[in-house]
Amino acid sequence: MADIVEKKFSVTDGGREDIPQCAAIACHSEIGRRYGFRVADIEEKMAASIDRTSLLLVARALCDEGTTAAASTVAGFAWIEPRGAFGQAPYLKLIAVDEKSRSSGVGALLLAEFERRTISTGTAWLLLVSDFNRRAVSFYERHGYAQAGRLPSFAKEDIDEIIMYKRHW
Numbered sequence: 281m282a283d284i285v286e287k288k289f290s291v292t293d294g295g296r297e298d299i300p301q302c303a304a305i306a307c308h309s310e311i312g313r314r315y316g317f318r319v320a321d322i323e324e325k326m327a328a329s330i331d332r333t334s335l336l337l338v339a340r341a342l343c344d345e346g347t348t349a350a351a352s353t354v355a356g357f358a359w360i361e362p363r364g365a366f367g368q369a370p371y372l373k374l375i376a377v378d379e380k381s382r383s384s385g386v387g388a389l390l391l392a393e394f395e396r397r398t399i400s401t402g403t404a405w406l407l408l409v410s411d412f413n414r415r416a417v418s419f420y421e422r423h424g425y426a427q428a429g430r431l432p433s434f435a436k437e438d439i440d441e442i443i444m445y446k447r448h449w
């Protein structure tokens with residue numbers, strides 16, 4: 281059963297079968313291009329991490345009748361490590377929405393479900409966002425996240441990661 285349904289999309293738990301589409305969405309985004317993500321590598325990392333500790337949420341388009349479209353249609357996803365930040369706080373490892381579905385509220389739905397699922401863990405939600413990704417920074421700020429620092433050349437030389445967090449107590 282869907283956890284969140286709003287207008288045209290629903291957010292539910294994703295499974296291994298969704299990983300190829302999620303990896304393709306990530307690789308086709310600007311961060312995918314800037315970091316040189318390869319679909320096979322992302323698929324492998326997602327699968328290993330989901331088997332271990334992480335949670336995958338996927339957004340799917342709804343048909344007119346309110347039912348989800350073919351299971352194959354993933355509009356976006358959130359890859360979550362429930363205690364990934366300092367071993368105690370929820371960490372949003374990656375969120376991405378297919379280019380065709382952006383600015384339709386899918387990212388907001390996924391972010392809300394990330395927070396709902398993990399509210400009982402730790403005292404804040406954390407994520408990293410690349411310094412070039414201004415649209416994502418303002419997206420998070422609109423949803424209550426604050427900048428808390430910068431990690432120079434953290435994942436790739438010459439790209440800084442901005443630490444963003446939102447307290448929930």
Ligand SMILES: CC(C)(COP(=O)(O)OP(=O)(O)OC[C@H]1O[C@@H](n2cnc3c(N)ncnc32)[C@H](O)[C@@H]1OP(=O)(O)O)[C@@H](O)C(=O)NCCC(=O)NCCS
Pocket residue numbers: 309310311374375376377378381382383384385386387388389408409410413415416419
């Ligand atoms: C950042 C990202 C996840 C946001 O997803 P999204 O689905 O576009 O987000 P939303 O639709 O909820 O909100 C974004 C915009 O749509 C608008 N919006 C929200 N709900 C809307 C709706 N129902 N109808 C129309 N517009 C809407 C918002 O005002 C916002 O406006 P903006 O164009 O000024 O940003 C998406 O841009 C993305 O996948 N980027 C590439 C990957 C990436 O950078 N991920 C972040 C890694 S840290």
